Amino acid sequence: xxxxxxxxxxxxxxxxxxxxxxxxxxxxxxxxxxxxxxxxxxxxxxxxxxxxxxxxxxxxxxxxxxxxxxxxxxxxxxxxxxxxxxxxxxxxxxxxxxxxxxxxxxxxxxxxxxxxxxxxxxxxxxxxxxxxxxxxxxxxxxxxxxxxxxxxxxxxxxxxxxxxxxxxxxxxxxxxxxxxxxxxxxxxxxxxxxxxxxxxxxxxxxxxxxxxxxxxxxxxxx
Numbered sequence: 001x002x003x004x005x006x007x008x009x010x011x012x013x014x015x016x017x018x019x020x021x022x023x024x025x026x027x028x029x030x031x032x033x034x035x036x037x038x039x040x041x042x043x044x045x046x047x048x049x050x051x052x053x054x055x056x057x058x059x060x061x062x063x064x065x066x067x068x069x070x071x072x073x074x075x076x077x078x079x080x081x082x083x084x085x086x087x088x089x090x091x092x093x094x095x096x097x098x099x100x101x102x103x104x105x106x107x108x109x110x111x112x113x114x115x116x117x118x119x120x121x122x123x124x125x126x127x128x129x130x131x132x133x134x135x136x137x138x139x140x141x142x143x144x145x146x147x148x149x150x151x152x153x154x155x156x157x158x159x160x161x162x163x164x165x166x167x168x169x170x171x172x173x174x175x176x177x178x179x180x181x182x183x184x185x186x187x188x189x190x191x192x193x194x195x196x197x198x199x200x201x202x203x204x205x206x207x208x209x210x211x212x213x214x215x216x217x218x219x220x221x222x
Contacts, residue, residue, distance in 0.1 A: 005109055007107075007108040008069065010069055010110075010132065011211070011218050012221050013033055013214065013217050014220060016034040016035055016038030016039070019032040019035065020154045023152050023153050024148050024152045025151040025152050025164050025168040025169060026164070027161075027163065028048045028049065028050045028054060028055070028131070029048065029050075030048055032044070032046045032145065035143070035145055036143060042136060043134050043136040043137065044064075044136075044144070044145055045132070046133050048132070049158045050131050051123065052125055053122065055122035057190075058091075058100070058187060059118070060084050060090065060119075061115050061144070061181055062087055062180040063142040064138075065112070065114050065115050066112070066115075066133060066134065066135050066136075067112050067206070068111045068113070069109070070105040070107065071130050073106045074124060075104075075121050076122055077103045078101065078121070078122075079100055079113055080099070080190075081098070081099075082098060082117070084118065084182070087177065091189075091190040091191070092190055098118050098190055099192060099193040099194070100118065100191050100193075100194055101194075101195050101196070101198070101199055102194050102196045110205040134210060134213070144181065146179065147175060151171035151176075153168060172185075173185050
């Protein structure tokens with residue numbers, strides 16, 4: 001795999017109205033920096049603290065596109081090549097299971113996963129790592145913020161990381177469909193094989209589109 005990539009300098013985003021820290025149902029702590037409430041529904045932006053070997057199992061968003069940014073690296077993103085636009089058809093249930101690629105994320109690398117594609121991530125190190133996530137759009141009809149709030153639990157500090165409780169792990173899957181998400185309970189539910197390579201079909205990082213979403217926030221900092 002090539003070691004060359006184009007570093008992304010993530011712009012400063014002014015925080016919106018403060019939201020509580022949330023221990024997500026997969027084990028990450030979400031610090032929501034800005035939501036659609038303060039940017040006209042354009043995006044939801046969160047900085048995550050992710051414990052070692054933690055991350056969400058394969059899942060599919062049907063209402064939002066997503067960007068992944070690793071300030072220090074330390075993660076692997078997994079993604080499948082096929083589109084699943086129907087909430088009632090998932091890999092292994094109405095369609096073949098996926099062969100996913102496993103992509104190590106390098107410091108300041110930006111990756112993009114369009115809606116309807118199988119994906120997930122994991123902290124591959126032995127220490128807590130930061131992952132920054134952006135979902136777009138973030139309107140009342142599309143937002144997944146209520147999913148994390150309702151399936152997870154409020155914590156008082158980013159350092160106050162514990163294992164999600166039993167009910168949160170159940171809600172990770174049981175509540176997902178209400179927010180346009182197909183969420184597997186186990187890595188192999190959607191997956192038949194893993195390839196550790198960077199394929200030709202991998203989407204571009206769509207950094208121009210992301211910067212356009214951030215346009216007003218960037219101008220405000222100028």
